[in-house]
Amino acid sequence: MYEKFLEEVGNFVFMENQPESADIIFVPGNSYPYMAEKAAELYRLGLAPMVLPSGRYSISAGKFSGVTGEAEKYNGAYQTEWEFLKDVLMKNGVPENAVLREDEATFTWQNALFSRKVTDQAGLKVKKAILCCKNYHARRAFMYYQRAYPETEFLVCPCSVDEITKENWKLTQHGIDEVLAEIKRIVSQFQIMMQK
Template sequence: MQSRIITDISKYIFVDDELQKVDAIFLPGGSHPEQPEYAALLYREGYAKWIIPSSGVSVKRDKWPGVRSKAEIYDGDYHSDCEFFTDVLLKNGVPASAVIGENKSGHTRDNAFLSRVVIDEKGLEVKTAMIVCKAFHARRCLMLYQMAFPDVSFIVRPVHCYNITKDNWYTTEEGIDRVLGELTRCGNQFVVDIKNYLK
């Protein structure tokens, strides 16, 4: 039986909403193809009109880290998360006209706010949106995208890229580090934008 603290952290971090049709799917940066593969599936099934992959190179590194899984399928000379995600989307049946990339950001906050810049520049009307992200990244993504798009109604659809789930994160050192790290970053990054968000 889980203690209440584990249960409460799990409920907070691992957002998982019911699937529904939206105007756009946002893809915060990453190097696992499972994220854009799932987004492509949802696009093909008619769940969204546009997909917005995001991110250049992480601020933690000076170059793109490479494909984390299925490198035998996705073997391009990628230089950014956005470039990689775009290739995965195209290879999985998403037309180029539906992909609107953002390739300058280096962390999650900028994934959200620079995606807003791209959407505004394109003149797209987005009233509803979905975030497809790593499962343990869900709360922070939702928080930051909601701040960047305060008038948009969001849902989150998580992808399990690291085998870190709501049910097992507290059983491994890596899971604990990642989830508690997310908890800390949610607080730190919320402080940066809360005053603007509440205006």
Template sequence: MKTIDDITNFIFLESNPKKADIIFIPGGSYAELAENAAELWKNKYAPLILPSGKYSVKRGYFPNPSSKAEKYNGTYHTEWDFLKNVLIKNAVDENSILKEEDAQFTYENAFKSREITDKLNLHINKAIICCKSFHARRCYMYYQLAYPDIEIIICPSDVQGINRDNWFTTENGVERVMGELMRCGSQLKDYIMEFTKE
């Protein structure tokens, strides 16, 4: 069905990894995102990793990890705490991990990360984003707004058993992907109008 193909191609962005200046992790409680970032760092795709996140504005606290809680079973106060711990347990040098732990939604992940990189005077030409596969489009759009002049490389991870080939076969997959589709429109319309006025 062409409509499913169109939605899939819009939501599930993915690039082959390439050398970059930094790896961004836009929050979350899934270990796979930081594990993916750790592998890319170990393979020298980028020298720095910036996990971002406090906790969901809706929840108001950091829950237990959503995956691999038996392996990453520490006490975590923020998404950043959790993601940093995953990175370190996967052999990332602590000195390569930057800190942003105030963001509570994707827009803030992007723009608060920009505040950090600007404060550190980092010159970024290319950046990798390690996110959930069905979160890829929204992450791309917000980080593109925050960093309009850089190349963004999306290296996602499949979580909850949802991927581009099967999302439309389960109720959870359909809910997640259609939710992302709605957010891409409703959350971004004001920002798009604002940026196109400039």
């Protein structure tokens, strides 16, 4: 029974879909290049005509605190997560005119909500979207973007950024801490969303 519970936790937190043709690719704000690299790969495969990275910086840091991973490749003087993610996208083959702009969000719910404002202002009808996020952030990111786009079908195409996976998260203290912290955030933030 205990092993089954752990398996269900993993299945819930680490959601993932096969990518397919969509109207847009979303990349929630972060300081890792991997999610934007994945978005660029999917763009180059022709799966969506545009990408919308989102983010100013983390509300807890109060500024863009620098690139986490591959800093030698992505070494610009970035002021926002959006600037950083746009640079990653462009260096990986996404043309500038295919990158939309959202550079005010400071946490994940704002990433989704402010992205909705951008697509609405552009007159875009988003029937199907790809969401490129951190793998153990997938459920919460999906929850927020689905709330902001209730009429949209989302395909979650996540990346592992720190070697924590659905298969191994329960084998290290770091994995356990990260995944259980994510579950707490999902529950507490979902409660707040239900009250609105």
